[in-house]
Amino acid sequence: MEEVGTGLLDRLDAMQRVAASAPGGPLLIVAGPGTGKTRTLTHRIAYLCAELNVFPEQCLAITFTRRAAEELRHRLDGLLGPVAEDVTVGTFHSLGLAILRENAAAAGLPADFRIADDADRAAARAEAGDDPDRYTALLRKQDLVDLDELLTLPVALLKADKKLVRDYRERWRWIFVDEYQDVDAVQYDLLRLLSPADGNLCAIGDPDQAIYSFRGADVGYFLRFSQDFTDARLVRLNRNYRSSAPILAAAVQAIAPSSLVRGRRLDPARLDPEAPLVGRYPAASVADEADFVVRTIDELVGGLSHRSLDSGRIDGRSTTLSFSDIAVLYRTDAQAAPIVDALARANIPVQKRSHDRLRDRPGVTAIARELRHADGLDGSLPARVRLAGQVLAERFAVPTLDGAAAVRPEDVRTAVDLLTPLARRCGDDLGLFLSQLATGAEVDALDPRAEAVTLLTLHAAKGLEFPVVFLVGAEDGLLPLRWPGTEPDDDAVAEERRLFFVGLTRAQDRLYVSHAARRVRHGSERECRPSPFLDVIDAGLFERFGETEPRRPKDRQLRLI
Numbered sequence: 006m007e008e009v010g011t012g013l014l015d016r017l018d019a020m021q022r023v024a025a026s027a028p029g030g031p032l033l034i035v036a037g038p039g040t041g042k043t044r045t046l047t048h049r050i051a052y053l054c055a056e057l058n059v060f061p062e063q064c065l066a067i068t069f070t071r072r073a074a075e076e077l078r079h080r081l082d083g084l085l086g087p088v089a090e091d092v093t094v095g096t097f098h099s100l101g102l103a104i105l106r107e108n109a110a111a112a113g114l115p116a117d118f119r120i121a122d123d124a125d126r127a128a129a130r131a132e133a134g135d136d137p138d139r140y141t142a143l144l145r146k147q148d149l150v151d152l153d154e155l156l157t158l159p160v161a162l163l164k165a166d167k168k169l170v171r172d173y174r175e176r177w178r179w180i181f182v183d184e185y186q187d188v189d190a191v192q193y194d195l196l197r198l199l200s201p202a203d204g205n206l207c208a209i210g211d212p213d214q215a216i217y218s219f220r221g222a223d224v225g226y227f228l229r230f231s232q233d234f235t236d237a238r239l240v241r242l243n244r245n246y247r248s249s250a251p252i253l254a255a256a257v258q259a260i261a262p263s264s265l266v267r268g269r270r271l272d273p274a275r276l277d278p279e280a281p282l283v284g285r286y287p288a289a290s291v292a293d294e295a296d297f298v299v300r301t302i303d304e305l306v307g308g309l310s311h312r313s314l315d316s317g318r319i320d321g322r323s324t325t326l327s328f329s330d331i332a333v334l335y336r337t338d339a340q341a342a343p344i345v346d347a348l349a350r351a352n353i354p355v356q357k358r359s360h361d362r363l364r365d366r367p368g369v370t371a372i373a374r375e376l377r378h379a380d381g382l383d384g385s386l387p388a389r390v391r392l393a394g395q396v397l398a399e400r401f402a403v404p405t406l407d408g409a410a411a412v413r414p415e416d417v418r419t420a421v422d423l424l425t426p427l428a429r430r431c432g433d434d435l436g437l438f439l440s441q442l443a444t445g446a447e448v449d450a451l452d453p454r455a456e457a458v459t460l461l462t463l464h465a466a467k468g469l470e471f472p473v474v475f476l477v478g479a480e481d482g483l484l485p486l487r488w489p490g491t492e493p494d495d496d497a498v499a500e501e502r503r504l505f506f507v508g509l510t511r512a513q514d515r516l517y518v519s520h521a522a523r524r525v526r527h528g529s530e531r532e533c534r535p536s537p538f539l540d541v542i543d544a545g546l547f548e549r550f551g552e553t554e555p556r557r558p559k560d561r562q563l564r565l566i
């Protein structure tokens with residue numbers, strides 16, 4: 006445990022300290038990537054508890070992914086010790102679920118209601134047709150709620166019951182929301198019910214990283230925070246501790262045309278004159294791009310770890326890189342396949358995660374059902390997940406007449422791999438595991454310690470950082486994404502640019518951006534131009550790789566021998 010008390014804020018810079026020690030009342034922390042938002046948030050909670058006699062149980066911290074919630078919990082443990090357990094930390098969905106469980110009777114639900122899975126929903130939809138009220142009634146008959154209802158039902162309960170609102174406001178007097186730029190209407194309603202207009206609501210985020218409007222998120226809530234909450238205090242953090250100066254400069258230039266933050270500044274805390282430039286690789290094809298990724302990873306992990314024996318450190322950091330330090334980011338999940346194949350051929354381990362909901366993945370819902378039916382079986386949760394996978398794979402190896410063989414064995418295998426780290430983190434709590442499965446995203450099952458290269462969609466990479474990042478497919482049509490026959494409007498292009506900005510700013514030490522000259526999209530191979538987002542970045546910030554250089558005669562001779 007770190008020293009609590011006067012030393013608590015010593016590890017923060019001046020502005021982070023202002024934010025962490027601000028008095029109560031609405032507080033908006035506007036801060037760019039890598040400026041230490043999570044660090045400031047955890048220190049603020051610790052400071053309030055240690056210095057201002059706030060009880061940990063009065064604190065509610067909300068994040069967008071389970072993974073982020075766990076990270077927050079871990080850091081709070083380090084700062085506060087065992088009392089950190091009393092802080093409520095969760096995602097919006099887990100918060101809604103907790104409120105609904107506590108008030109199940111008022112919502113007309115039994116205490117052990119369940120979240121509908123795919124099969125439940127499909128069956129209810131088939132029976133109800135287009136009638137939503139029937140649909141809901143059918144779910145209710147089986148004590149089921151839909152995922153969206155984890156938020157809409159608590160909002161409805163709170164709107165109808167002033168005492169309930171008072172009780173929750175009394176319980177959670179201090180509320181903290183990370184990534185506030187991505188709240189949607191119902192999440193916003195819930196927050197407004199839980200926090201009075203002059204309440205101790207601390208919202209943290211970066212409008213330039215608002216990337217979830219396709220799911221209903223609205224950056225407008227962030228921008229009008231000071232109208233919604235009385236006498237809101239505003240603190241800006243401008244110092245970026247994450248990225249080397251060239252990476253940061255490229256990212257700042259990339260976002261400039263669409264920045265939603267007036268006078269956006271991001272000052273590099275890391276000023277190493279030797280820091281490498283941003284690598285840019287114009288690939289001839291998708292296969293060539295994948296080869297570049299593999300070749301470079303091979304050089305970095307093999308080469309650098311050997312070289313580090315004599316050089317030791319570069320840029321003040323250890324140069325020994327492992328696969329877990331490396332991420333490959335892309336706009337669409339479909340881009341992963343050639344990279345996965347190329348890495349597999351080179352025997353480089355991979356963990357691939359998207360921002361999709363776990364329940365939308367083939368095989369996952371079937372495993373959850375199997376686990377529920379076999380509740381009471383002995384063995385650890387990860388072992389039971391593996392067993393459920395085996396049972397399913399065997400069952401579906403034999404085709405059934407009605408085609409209920411809809412789950413493919415390879416999907417089951419992938420699902421088991423995906424769910425094992427999640428199961429490990431849930432102890433032996435099957436209920437917790439199942440609710441995380443129903444509400445979580447694939448990226449929640451990311452294991453940051455796994456000795457593997459991490460492959461992520463740009464959306465899933467939000468909030469994470471890696472020493473080495475490859476941003477592949479930086480092409481017009483992918484960034485910004487364009488469907489055949491459609492042109493994205495200005496708002497859509499701005500959001501795509503923010504997504505590009507999120508990608509660039511995940512990198513700490515080395516960033517590689519690549520684009521292929523040809524790619525199969527929507528069923529046919531097309532010529533591709535580099536992303537227009539690259540045009541606004543100073544060419545001097547790039548080091549270009551793979552320009553067609555004439556082969557040296559020596560190489561040819563060697564080959565002849």
Ligand code: ATP
Nearest residue numbers: 016017018037038039040041042043044246247468
């Ligand atoms: P994002 O917008 O991408 O979510 P963030 O603002 O939440 O970024 P953090 O992840 O909290 O940024 O911090 C980025 C990195 O900078 C982390 O590795 C963190 O430990 C480091 N960092 C933050 N503040 C400081 C500081 N005062 N001194 C040294 N390192 C710091």
Ligand code: MG
Nearest residue numbers: 042043183468
């Ligand atoms: Mg963050």
